[in-house]
Amino acid sequence: MELNKLLRKNIQNLKPYSSARDEYTGDAMVFLDANENPFNEPYNRYPDPLQKMVKEKIAVLKKTDAQHIFLGNGSDEPIDLLIRAFCEPGTDNIVTIDPTYGMYQVAADISGVELRKVSLTDSFELNINDLLGACDKNTKLVFLCSPNNPTGNSLRKEAMLELANNFEGIVVVDEAYIDFAPGKTLLPELEHYPNLVILQTFSKAWGMAGIRLGMAFAGTAIIDVLNKIKYPYNLNILTQEKAMELLDKKVSVQKWVKLLIAEREKMEKLLVDFPFVVKVYPSDANFLLVKMHDAPGIYNYLVEEGIIVRNRSTVHLCANSLRITIGNSEENEALLGALKKLI
Numbered sequence: 224m225e226l227n228k229l230l231r232k233n234i235q236n237l238k239p240y241s242s243a244r245d246e247y248t249g250d251a252m253v254f255l256d257a258n259e260n261p262f263n264e265p266y267n268r269y270p271d272p273l274q275k276m277v278k279e280k281i282a283v284l285k286k287t288d289a290q291h292i293f294l295g296n297g298s299d300e301p302i303d304l305l306i307r308a309f310c311e312p313g314t315d316n317i318v319t320i321d322p323t324y325g326m327y328q329v330a331a332d333i334s335g336v337e338l339r340k341v342s343l344t345d346s347f348e349l350n351i352n353d354l355l356g357a358c359d360k361n362t363k364l365v366f367l368c369s370p371n372n373p374t375g376n377s378l379r380k381e382a383m384l385e386l387a388n389n390f391e392g393i394v395v396v397d398e399a400y401i402d403f404a405p406g407k408t409l410l411p412e413l414e415h416y417p418n419l420v421i422l423q424t425f426s427k428a429w430g431m432a433g434i435r436l437g438m439a440f441a442g443t444a445i446i447d448v449l450n451k452i453k454y455p456y457n458l459n460i461l462t463q464e465k466a467m468e469l470l471d472k473k474v475s476v477q478k479w480v481k482l483l484i485a486e487r488e489k490m491e492k493l494l495v496d497f498p499f500v501v502k503v504y505p506s507d508a509n510f511l512l513v514k515m516h517d518a519p520g521i522y523n524y525l526v527e528e529g530i531i532v533r534n535r536s537t538v539h540l541c542a543n544s545l546r547i548t549i550g551n552s553e554e555n556e557a558l559l560g561a562l563k564k565l566i
């Protein structure tokens with residue numbers, strides 16, 4: 224893969240902003256280089272633009288190298304940066320599966336980049352021929368999502384890799400829910416696929432949606448591009464500090480994941496027994512997609528009961544379906560209790 228052929232010309236030629244903290248790295252005593260205020264430590268200082276300490280910890284956890292990690296303000300940041308780096312507005316295009324996470328479309332629309340949707344099969348699997356058929360010489364990125372939102376299933380590894388083998392551009396696999404399906408990550412494949420980007424996040428299994436921390440894993444050439452075009456100080460000090468703290472507590476994260484998977488299995492069994500439930504789709508994530516006889520009606524009823532789920536009824540292949548996040552046992556019981564009142 225020739226990365227420069229895929230990159231937009233303006234990005235190839237871009238001279239990135241050079242911050243004070245980029246130009247000097249070392250252990251000086253007096254910092255008079257960045258027009259910071261000497262008072263109100265430690266928040267008076269600009270954060271590390273490349274978040275080296277956080278990346279070192281993540282590298283150990285993910286068995287990779289810090290050079291293969293980009294950190295962003297949520298996964299939404301690398302999604303947007305990838306589109307801006309590779310897709311010439313009005314000319315280039317992106318291909319995604321349908322249904323999937325809504326942010327790819329929004330980010331493409333904001334950049335004025337065409338997004339082509341390729342339907343999953345009825346059982347929510349990839350259709351490789353259709354995906355490759357939708358690509359042309361201006362297709363720079365294919366976005367996959369596994370486990371997929373809102374369907375909950377993981378895509379087959381072999382199918383995703385077949386796509387990466389046969390597509391000339393970059394394949395982005397969004398693994399936001401991968402901690403609920405640990406054996407299924409494509410991370411070990413990164414070294415064999417220079418055109419692969421894997422997105423993960425602290426927003427789901429790590430319980431840190433509020434600190435806005437997303438990860439992209441890729442070969443150094445792609446990581447360098449993302450670092451070149453990001454806002455210089457894209458992750459603030461509070462986020463970096465909180466992430467360091469959390470990364471030392473990974474045992475509680477494993478405990479949460481175990482509990483949530485057990486709750487999901489319980490909910491799956493109990494939900495299918497309701498007379499108005501048609502189907503509970505298999506899930507590798509922390510939510511269930513549930514097909515019902517009258518999903519909008521049930522959605523509205525639950526809102527009146529003070530319980531909010533996601534109505535996905537207007538989404539392709541998700542007619543009459545609600546996406547239900549797995550909460551703690553009290554929250555899940557509240558949902559079940561409300562549904563019981565309907566029978």
Ligand SMILES: *Cc1c(COP(=O)(O)O)cnc(C)c1O
Pocket residue numbers: 296297298299300324368372397399423424425426427432436437
């Ligand atoms: C929740 C979710 C994310 C997380 O986005 P952040 O910006 O990291 O909070 C990413 N991708 C998918 C598919 C999601 O469902």
